[in-house]
Amino acid sequence: MIPMLVLIILMSWAIDYINGFHDTANAIATVVSTGVMSARNAIVMAACLNFGGALLGTHVATTIAKGIADSQFVVPEVLVAALTAAILWDLGTWYFGIPSSTSHTLMGGLAGAVVAHAGFHALHMTKLEEITLFIFVSPMLGFLTGALLILGIQWICRRVSSNRVNVVFRKMQLLSASAMAFTHGQNDAQKAMGVICLALIIYGKMTVAPGHLVSVPLWVKLGCAGMMAAGTASGGLRIIKTMGSRIVKLRPIHGFAAETAAAMVLFTTAHFGIPVSTTHSITGAIMGVGATMNANVVRWGVAGNIFVAWVLTIPCSFAIAYGTLRLIHPLFVR
Template sequence: MTPELIAVLAVIAVAMFFDYTNGFHDAANAIATSISTRALTPRVALAMAAVGNFIGAHLGGNVAKTVGDGLVELPAGLASLGVVFAGVLGAICWNLLTWYFGIPSSSSHALFGGLVGATLCAIPFGVGGTVLWDGILLKVVLPMIASPLVGFSLGALMMLAVMWIFRRGNPAKLNRGFRWAQTVSAMAMSIGHGMQDAAKTMGIVVLALFAGGYQDSKTHIPEWVFWTSATVLALGTYAGGWRIIRTLGRKIIDLGPPEGFAAETVASIVLFTTSRLGLPISTTHTITSAIMGVGATKKLSAVRWGVAGNIVTAWILTFPAAAAIAAICYFVVRPLF
């Protein structure tokens, strides 16, 4: 095998490992609310989320194209593959760190930060990479700010609408009904997660194929890339991320079936819309802010703002922290590429 082929295979392997960590790290995004309200048993919820992620991956081509061609510019060549490898490795390290502490941070922004950090570190070595700052601003930073605000606002509005429409309903009957409804909303949420997060791994694989000289386009996604990324994400999801599931499901607010349905519905709408537009947003930011918005309709003290503050702090740190880790990783792996 040529050095380029070995490097491409190494990048694909580490991208798939990231995909797997993304699955168990972000399993909470799709099913934490359904588990906490007892709408679904944990294993049934995880199996359903895995299937939804697999389906959603085949619908996320627009997001994959943004990741492959809209964030960093790398020339074809062995050195560029080292940059991508280090960037993904930095994202994996941050994923594992935040998973260990049960913090629902964004795997997406860890990946973006890793790519940017590795690219910036490689520039002085003459690799020829460029960070597309306009793309980072328009497709990462602005959606990163907007998606939590939208999720919080729509979550509050959705919950107020549910409370008003069913204000005369029998609480016990309503809870049973909303548990059934959560089966649908959780499935929609898991499909939206697949549309966003599997697509990001696909974008990395396409970038590696281009840098290695195995395809001329940075936007064409081979069919095997869809299937591989979808399968690995689904397997990671089924493995579960119980530390983060507990944080989202119990530690922010005490969720009931109506609140869980409202949060999942809002988050899935946002994910479907942004995926269609090719905007790579964070599923973690979206569902977490929707849960906060839903909880705030009861009373502001219903949201455990200390926990929420820790989560937001992790959101802010994710991009620069992953970038810094990726820069260190680049120094380590550079002699191999």
């Protein structure tokens, strides 16, 4: 019993570590591509702020622990299968430099494993429909917020020389990148916290009152925050290149607008406990900012490939987890 709990905790920390280097680009791709910070310094900054953000809030962790499926159907093998799917999908997309969503692959994996174990009736379909809806809503919000923000900034700065604007926003982009790194930690580390809390509930190590937020133990917060920060510190340059330059070339003013827009979306969704993708939000914001410059400068082909990966994330991770559960289930026969 206890060794299996330890395995689930270690796998959850592994997904946080992978999430760190997979999604580093969410926070720092634009600040690196605009030349405001070196990749090394930006990664260190993001790691520190990821750690800080991960320690605050439990709304998203509650959604993972209580909102996806009835806890009575979430047995140890379900969590192992879900985490296996998330790890495999994240490593695959990272290898090919595709900025997919760790959040949604974990959602899809958990749903697939639950269905393999107990059927579709065990899922909370209303919450899953909300999460699925935000696959499309979060990049749209990022796109619109980024487009409106850059237009407003350009109007305010219309009588300021381009050199002065560049100098000011090189400094301002440090703030926006910091906000983005903080919200990344706040959103993404909580997913693994939720999985660990699910495991603790299964093994009777903690209880959650109906209608209440999950009280995440401090050691769980510190472990998840530390692993995400360590993963972030290890880099993720493949996806930084895709996010920072392959979609559209940005200047500091555009990087500031994109990061600020994405951070605004993420602060809002984290407050309401909606586990959206930081990847979706910042990518949408980058495209929105780029489209205001000139729609032709956005590499829509690259954006289209990213969108296809987004759409495939949940069904593919669902299928991987479903197959994994069927494969490992005999090992857990009681």
